[in-house]
Amino acid sequence: MRLPRGVSADRVINALERLGYGVIRQQGSHVRLRHEGPPAHTITVPMHDSLKTGTLHGILSEVARMRSISVESIADLL
Secondary structure, eight states, X not given: OOOOSSOOHHHHHHHHHHTTOEEEXXXXXXXXXXEOOSXXXXXXXXXXXXXXXXXXXXXXXXXXXXXXXXXXXXXXXX
């Protein structure tokens, strides 16, 4: 699967909020989001205009593993 290029942190955060994550804090250029679960899960998203593909893949892969869904279904929300 090919991930979209030039995805902003805002788009990723919006997609994660649709999956049940909520912003719990922002420190500097990083935003922490939490899903109450089960299982409870916290993820950090760097606030960049364009996330690198490796960073985007890491975030999507971790969320997909914790929520038992596919990376493709999360990428479709972007």
